[in-house]
Amino acid sequence: MLGAANAQQVKYTAGNNSWDADSLGNHRAVVTFSGNGPVARVIIPWRRRDAHPENKRIIIQDAQTKQKITRIKSLSLTREQGDICFEPASGKGTYYIYYLPYKNEGRSNYPQGVYLSPEQTTDNNWLQSIPASLKPNAVLKELEATDDFNTFFPMEVIATATEEKQLLLKHPGAGYLVFPEDRQYPIKMTDDLPQRWIQKGPSQSFAGQADKGEYYSFQLGIYALKDLKQVKISFGDLKAPDGKTIPASALNCINTDGTTYDAQPFSSKVNIAGGKVQALWCGIDVPASAAAGTYKGIVTIHPEGMPAMPVRLTLTVTNKPAVNSGFNEPWKQTRLKWLNSTLAQDNAVIAPYTPLEMKDSVISLLGRKVAINKDGFPAQIQTFFTPEMTAISSQAKNLFTEPAHFHFVSAADGKDLQWQHSGWQITGKDAGKISWKATNTTTGLQMDVAASLEFDGFMEYTVRVTALQDVALKDVTLHLPLDKGAAKYMMGLNQKGGLRPEKIDWKWDVQHRNQDGAWIGNVNAGLQFTLRDEHYVRPLNTNFYLQKPLLLPVSWGNDNKGGITVGEKGKSILVNSYSGERTMHKGDTLYFNFHLIITPFHALNTDFQWSTRFYHKYNNLDSIRATGATVVNIHHGNEINPWINYPFIEWKKMKDYIDAAHSKGLKVKIYNTVRELSNHAWETFPLRSLGHEVYSPGKGGGFSWLQEHIADDYIAAWFVPEFKDAAIINSGMNRWHNYYVEGMNWLVDNVGIDGIYLDDVAFDRITMKRIKRVLTKDGHPGIIDLHSANQYNKSDGFINSGMLYMEHFPYLNRLWFGEYFDYENNSPDFFLTEVSGIPFGLMGEMLQDGGNQWRGMVYGMTNRMPWSDNADPRPIWKVWDDFGMQGSQMVGYWVDNNPVKSNNPEVPVTIYRKNGAVLVALASWAKENTSVKLEIDWKALGLDPSKAVITAPDIRNFQRGQVFDKNAAIPVEKNKGWLLTIKTI
Known part of the structure; x- marks a missing residue:
């Protein structure tokens, strides 16, 4: 029977959501019974990719009456086929066999699809009445998915074990086989070969067609017959018969090489375990000037220690110019080019900031000055904002009582090691960033300092300490001696925002707490500091923190010996970051890196607060305008922006809406951020081919589509039931941010968005600066508001939202730190520091339960339309x-x-x-x-x-x-x- 099943050509179709998937599942076999007896038997060659079909329920339904058939016997259920008997209640006719039924458990926005276990609904008398000699008397008409998006055909229809064995017999001794594949058939499985490849067979040639100027993507599917290590791809020139050439530099493989989110060269190790499939996505950036014709060349696959394999590549270039490099047709995977984009990486100054100015050892920036000491660390930091935060004055406010400095304490005598300073030198200078370096030495140690200050007040220090001989240290500390007048408030280090406590004694606890620094300051002068080392990786934020927490810095953490104390010492409030006792052996290197962010970033723009009124819902534009709102925020999960963080599929509807809004004097911003990504993204499977670069590892689960098509090793995120939009968590800092910047630029150019609404942020300030540049280019308003729920809780790692996102504050127009914030039981100082944004030059709005209107107005805040019936802001x-x-x-x-x-x-x-x-x-x-x-x-x-x-x-x-x-x-x-x-x- 297996051979017959394998030979059968199955028809695959997609329905129009004509049944309830949440009770019956997304897939069914349509079976026709034409026999005369009381028992139907059918063999279904379903070729399933899911594991253990025998542990999943079969539901059979009479197609005519829609009644459930209760008399069922599964003779065998394997991944390759199902052999099923059932009672044909209506006699001859059509029956539906649902083979992946599930139910959703958990929260509606975080569902867990649980596949139903087999059930016993058949009486023993009927089971015993089935003749042992019964032959199949029903036939499979088709395998049907609820819609095209849920279908397994063709790339998730598995090859049988027999087919795979026959394939290997045809290629004895091969270490791997290559299956070139068109871009319209993304490789989706890593543990199985698709039946399509059995039918096609492996090949060392591929042909495709592209327009002039198009970015053309294709795949090289590698089936490893044994472990492959360090697989590399090399490209030769593509040449036409007349000598015209597309140079090898126009070809790339996103799996092996590229450009990081911060514009650094990227190279990835591609290892493929024996028996696994790996998709290598390649692209040809066809020059717009390319002549029409056929170009041929070689792509070579190089596994380490194994024979290279050339693949003949033929590309026919049409005489048609591609529109916008083909980016307007993302289903062709043209936008994979965006993964390596360097758009807006220049460090050009962004309004309202001003170019950096340097005089002697003092660097001036908007409202602030930094003096550099001979050791390369800040001698003084000053701010010039008025107490009202409405202007910049000539009166300086000092942040320090003495220069910031390190102490290296000898374990031998408990005394400070005395450092020799050779001064500091400028290593880079432009309008947006000034960099310098310094080398300091003491007995047995050398300290190399590399630092920079940017136009927004962000200071980065890389402090590399090398042991020139064995050195025993009692402690290594960084002292930030803050002026008391610039240390009134605090948030971070286990402290909710508010008045600074008299004493802080904090220890590292990265497994449970997303904490590595604090903000201490006053309304018009403050400093955020964070402690890092060379291994720092941005953790997952919000309720996913515990799945990818901070890494304990080797230097500062020192096996949990390190910590931070804050308290009064003489004229200062001393921030003492200590690392504890250790011995450095000759040649050892430690990185005591830290970041400083000088607040506030700019004066308050109160006029923007009064005149810019958000309406946070997709709605009729005339109704919105009648409320007095001026800016519409389009969340995801609606007809013009259905897919979370992927606003590209219904963009024409979005553009029509925005054009109409502009004609009525309204601006429109859209929800688009980075933390999770819709499963409807065209690039889902190319991104999955990158391993954990873009998607975080995880236990899988979640909505049924994810389990059926992504299978495993992911974190299920936000889900919108109305659209069945199931998102997957991003891994952190990766090349998806390059795509994100390019996508935002495309939305400005092609859709006319006026800005973005950020719902938490999973990228750093580099990406934020790039986003602000593309959103504000050519006079576009580029309005950005940031929402965050209160993350000071166990699941989120007890991080203050303001601490987590402060590096982004220079580029925001408004805060919406409201969800789960308690407006009734927190102090005025909590409002000021954690909610209002005022100490940073921002203003905010309230959210949770409508906020508190009376308290809100003390900070210039209202609620947002039409978020709460409890507090209409009109x-x-x-x-x-x-x-x-x-x-x-x-x-x-x-x-x-x-x-x-x-x-x-x-x-x-x-x-x-x-x-x-x-x-x-x-x-x-x-x-x-x-x-x-x-x-x-x-x-x-x-x-x-x-x-x-x-x-x-x-x-x-x-x-x-x-x-x-x-x-x-x-x-x-x-x-x-x-x-x-x-x-x-």
């Missing part, structure tokens, strides 16, 4: 418009000389002032209802108290309108507050 928007917030100056309660103060410290006051009027926002953090008197400096306000009136405008769902006497005790309800105007009459 009444407050109306107050802004009635008062005329544009051009007003925000003076927060944190400003010492705020001319309007509260006599109750639990009811802080922020004002918005302009000529002749003041809007006062006050909110209560008192445990009970209370009252407050305003202490007003009338002279500073420029108002005549005899003519001034304090009015509470009537605001729906916020406050009742009334007038207060200037000396009145204003009642304030618990957790609420007031918006008051002060004007003269």
Whole structure:
């Protein structure tokens, strides 16, 4: 019977989602019974790629009545075929046999497809009535998937064991076989050969056709008959009969070589275990100037220690110019070229930042200065932002009380080793980045310092310490002696944002805590520091942290001997990063690397806050405009942006919507980030061929499509039930970020997006700078807002969202740090540091349960339309418009000389002032209802108290309108507050 099954040509079709996949599964065999007896027998050569079909349920349905057949007997269920008997309830006719039924368990957005186990629904009498001599009397008509996206045909239809054996007999002694494959048939299986390859056979030639200027992709499928190591690909020139040439430099293999996300040459080791299949994706960047014709050349496969194999390549170039290199047709895998892109890698200064200026040992940047000491470390850091954060002044605020410095303490006598400094030298200088180096020496040690400062205030230090002889050390510490006035607040190192505790004593715990530094500062001066070594790899963020945590730095961690203390010492708040006792042997090298980020990044752009009002939902544009919103955020999971982080499939619908929005004076931003990627991405299987470069390793599972087509070794991520969009977690820093930048550039050029909405970020500042450049090119607005849920919890590694994403803050226009943030039970200082963005030059919005409207206005924050019915922001928007917030100056309660103060410290006051009027926002953090008197400096306000009136405008769902006497005790309800105007009459 097996031979007959193998010879049978099966028809594969895709239905139009004509059955309930969530109860019956995505696949069925359509069987026709034409016999006369009470038992039907059918052999189904389904060639399944899933393991252990015998452990999965079979459901049979009468096609006419849709009734479930309960009398079933599986004679055998293997990966190659199923031999099944059943009772044909309606006699002759068609029956459906569903062979991968499952049910979804878990959260709707994180489902776990559980395949149903076999069930006993048949009575023994019927089972015993089946004649042992019964021959197959039903035939397979077709194998049907719910739709084209779920079909296994042709690349997941496995070859049988017999076919594979016959294949090997034809190629005795071969170490590997090559199956060149067209781009329209991505190789999907690594443990099985597809039946298609049995039918085609291996080959040492491939032919394809491309347009002029197209990036043409194709595959070399390698079937390893024994272990292959260090497989390399080399390309020769492609030549036409008339001598025209496509040079070898125009050909590449993304699996072996390329360019990293930070523009470094990339080379990957491709090892293939015996019995496995590996797809090698190659590309030909056909020059736009190429003459039409046929080009031929050789691609050579080089496994280490084994014979090379040439593959003859023939490419026919048409006379048709490709549109945009073929990037507008991504199903042709043209965009694989983007994986090696260097677009926007130049370090050009991005507005509002200014070019770096250097005078002697001082580097000036927007609102800040850095002085370099003779050892290469910062002698002083200054900021020049006003306390109100509305401008840059000439008055400096020092961050340090003395230069930043290292201590190397001898284990022999407990004394500091004395370093000799040869000074520092500039190694690179342009408008966006200045780099320098220094060499310092002491007894038995050499310290090589490589550092840089960028235009946004990011400082990177690579500190390489080499032992010239055996050296026993009691400790190695880095001291950051902060001025007390620049160390009022803190977040990080097990601290939620707020006032800095008197003492911090922190130890490394990378397995559980995504912590390697802190931010300490004031509103207009601060510093983030993070400790790294040469092995640093960005961990997975949000609730995936524990699956790929931080690596303990060998230098700073020192087998968990290291840690950080923060506390008062003399005139400073000393940040003491220590590593503990160790011995360095001659030739040993340690990297005590660290990053410093100087805050704030720029002054507050309050006018942007008042005039830019987000509507965070796909909706009718006229309805949106009627709310007073000015920017539409298009999340994923809707008809114009259905697939998470892959906004390229329905782009024409998106463009039509954006064009219509622009005609109505609205801007449109879209959801597009990097953390997970939709399984609908055209490049899913080429990316899978890269191993763990783009996709993280994991236990698999999740939605049925992932289990059936990706199979294993992945992390299932966000799922949208309405679109059955199942995402896979990205691995971190990789070449997908190059694709991401190119994709964003394509969306600006072809769709007209006005910016992006980021839902957490899984890339670093290099990619963020590139994104900002392409989004703001040629006068595009390039608005970026960042959302994060509160990640200070066990699953996320107890990381403050602000700490995690601070390197991105220079390029954001607004924060939306709201989900799971508690607006009722946290202090004003938590609001200020973790939610508002103000100490960094940003402003924010609230989210969770609508936020707290009264407290929000102390920081200039409202809720976002139409996110919550609990806090419609439109009444407050109306107050802004009635008062005329544009051009007003925000003076927060944190400003010492705020001319309007509260006599109750639990009811802080922020004002918005302009000529002749003041809007006062006050909110209560008192445990009970209370009252407050305003202490007003009338002279500073420029108002005549005899003519001034304090009015509470009537605001729906916020406050009742009334007038207060200037000396009145204003009642304030618990957790609420007031918006008051002060004007003269």
